[in-house]
Amino acid sequence: MPEGDTVLQTAARLHAALAGRVLTHADLRVPRFATADLSGRTVLDVTARGKHLLTRVEGGLTLHSHLRMDGAWRIYAPGERWRGGPGHQIRAVLANTDRTAVGYRLPVLELLRTSEESKAVGHLGPDLLGPDWNPGLAVERLLAAPDRPLGEALLDQRNLAGIGNVYKCELCFLARVTPWLPVCALPDGTLPRLVALAHRLLDANRERPTRTTTIRAERRPRPDPSAPVPGKRPLPPLRVQEPLYVYGRGGRPCLRCGTPIRKIDQEDRPTYWCPACQSGPTP
Ligand SMILES: [Zn+2]
Numbered sequence: 001m002p003e004g005d006t007v008l009q010t011a012a013r014l015h016a017a018l019a020g021r022v023l024t025h026a027d028l029r030v031p032r033f034a035t036a037d038l039s040g041r042t043v044l045d046v047t048a049r050g051k052h053l054l055t056r057v058e059g060g061l062t063l064h065s066h067l068r069m070d071g072a073w074r075i076y077a078p079g080e081r082w083r084g085g086p087g088h089q090i091r092a093v094l095a096n097t098d099r100t101a102v103g104y105r106l107p108v109l110e111l112l113r114t115s116e117e118s119k120a121v122g123h124l125g126p127d128l129l130g131p132d133w134n135p136g137l138a139v140e141r142l143l144a145a146p147d148r149p150l151g152e153a154l155l156d157q158r159n160l161a162g163i164g165n166v167y168k169c170e171l172c173f174l175a176r177v178t179p180w181l182p183v184c185a186l187p188d189g190t191l192p193r194l195v196a197l198a199h200r201l202l203d204a205n206r207e208r209p210t211r212t213t214t215i216r217a218e219r220r221p222r223p224d225p226s227a228p229v230p231g232k233r234p235l236p237p238l239r240v241q242e243p244l245y246v247y248g249r250g251g252r253p254c255l256r257c258g259t260p261i262r263k264i265d266q267e268d269r270p271t272y273w274c275p276a277c278q279s280g281p282t283p
Pocket residue numbers: 254255256257258259274275276277278
């Protein structure tokens with residue numbers, strides 16, 4: 001699922017391709033807006049708000065899209081083959097003389113008045129990558145439902161906007177608690193530190209091609225993970241720097257302690273954790 005940093009990269013690519021140029025062709029392939037014609041209008045800017053993409057167009061209009069689980073915007077040069085998926089998955093085409101942006105499998109695509117964007121995104125909590133990032137407000141919102149499992153609270157975009165399932169799992173690992181621990185049960189001071197860490201991780205990844213949460217290990221020499229830990233069996237040597245601690249690593253050894261990483265669903269989303277490094281309830 002696209003996370004805040006991916007959406008931000010998409011917004012930056014769309015902005016570079018479209019902003020300041022006149023649309024020579026625009027095609028919205030959703031019934032409600034199929035007759036709306038944006039061609040002849042200049043694209044003013046493309047920006048991300050949480051995981052929402054806002055393409056603002058001359059004349060006070062905003063094309064709002066959301067990538068949800070597997071949506072994508074691809075950008076093509078004239079004559080280049082479109083490779084984002086079969087034609088029936090195309091929801092939007094925005095073209096100028098140099099570039100064509102094609103939106104695939106967009107579950108949300110709507111045309112709004114720019115003055116009414118807040119109807120679409122106003123429910124979002126402070127945006128981790130937005131200019132108005134407000135960590136204090138994010139902590140306050142997370143604490144508003146103190147009994148909620150941390151993993152669910154971090155994913156709720158009304159608390160803070162930008163965390164997807166990958167970061168949810170990684171942040172819980174870094175906080176050394178399970179995603180099922182109620183927010184109020186976090187040790188003192190952990191929540192503000194976790195919120196600050198979320199911001200640092202997303203910010204550090206906004207321009208990286210591969211999302212990584214283990215980057216701190218690159219700065220500081222890490223103990224050899226293959227060295228035997230007392231009481232644990234020795235680990236096979238790591239061949240590559242692992243970009244993530246737990247996400248997608250079910251059954252493989254924890255990078256810290258070697259215990260096999262576990263995987264189970266939380267709110268229908270695959271959730272990974274180390275049963276030795278992370279304390280708290282589990283299903
Ligand atoms: Zn571990």
